[in-house]
Amino acid sequence: xxxxxxxxxxxxxxxxxxxxxxxxxxxxxxxxxxxxxxxxxxxxxxxxxxxxxxxxxxxxxxxxxxxxxxxxxxxxxxxxxxxxxxxxxxxxxxxxxxxxxxxxxxxxxxxxxxxxxxxxxxxxxxxxxxxxxxxxxxxxxxxxxxxxxxxxxxxxxxxxxxxxxxxxxxxxxxxxxxxxxxxxxxxxxxxxxxxxxxxxxxxxxxxx
Numbered sequence: 001x002x003x004x005x006x007x008x009x010x011x012x013x014x015x016x017x018x019x020x021x022x023x024x025x026x027x028x029x030x031x032x033x034x035x036x037x038x039x040x041x042x043x044x045x046x047x048x049x050x051x052x053x054x055x056x057x058x059x060x061x062x063x064x065x066x067x068x069x070x071x072x073x074x075x076x077x078x079x080x081x082x083x084x085x086x087x088x089x090x091x092x093x094x095x096x097x098x099x100x101x102x103x104x105x106x107x108x109x110x111x112x113x114x115x116x117x118x119x120x121x122x123x124x125x126x127x128x129x130x131x132x133x134x135x136x137x138x139x140x141x142x143x144x145x146x147x148x149x150x151x152x153x154x155x156x157x158x159x160x161x162x163x164x165x166x167x168x169x170x171x172x173x174x175x176x177x178x179x180x181x182x183x184x185x186x187x188x189x190x191x192x193x194x195x196x197x198x199x200x201x202x203x204x205x206x207x208x
Contacts, residue, residue: 006046006048006050008049015044017040018036018040020035021034021037022034024052028055028056030052030054030055030056030078031050031052031053031055032054032057033045033054033057035062037063038063038064038065039065040066041066042069042071043064043069043086045057045070045073045079046072047075054076054078056078057079067099068098068100069084069101070086070096070098071084077089084098084101087112090111091112092112093114094108094114094120095116096119097121099121101122101124104124104125105125105128106127107131108128108134110131111131112134113133114135114137115130115134115138115141117138117139118140119141121142122145126149127150127151130152131154134154134157135156136159136160137159138161138164139162139189140163140164140166141164142164142165143164143166144167148171149173150172150174151171151174152177152206153176154206158186158187159187159188160187160195162192163189163192164189164192165192165196166191167194168195171194174195174198175204176202176203177204178202178203179203180200183200183202
């Protein structure tokens with residue numbers, strides 16, 4: 001897709017009913033998307049604003065709703081999408097899984113190491129598989145997956161931060177690649193009772 005040029009003296013851009021607020025980071029010479037609001041079936045992420053790259057996305061106070069796909073407008077060196085899901089360009093961070101994407105099963109792509117804050121909050125997902133090499137759940141990263149029933153976690157996981165498993169009352173089974181001893185080495189922060197109350201199946205392999 002060719003670059004979409006947006007030149008504005010405002011601190012937001014609008015596409016249809018979608019409004020995305022941003023600010024310029026002088027230290028890194030690029031724009032940060034700060035928040036979004038409004039209805040849209042597609043969450044549009046600009047690659048450039050005023051000729052400068054969009055280099056980051058913050059995850060507080062995103063009030064956009066209705067979208068089942070994320071689309072990057074223009075050629076980005078910082079982000080990419082796979083099946084409508086937004087990642088950093090190097091695929092190490094999962095950034096935004098659309099809340100209205102209706103798939104019940106999701107296999108996180110190989111190479112992803114971190115699920116970022118509020119990144120995977122979707123009411124339809126029932127089963128998730130995380131890849132080998134995955135290391136961290138940032139806070140609230142899957143907290144609103146209210147229908148999540150099973151999850152596969154690789155031995156590489158190191159930390160589960162605050163309120164990752166907060167509203168996951170339907171979580172029944174956790175399939176963990178490592179041993180019980182490995183599991184006990186994982187840092188698990190407060191307010192993750194749904195994880196602690198689930199059945200942990202040790203020495204599992206993806207697809208069990």
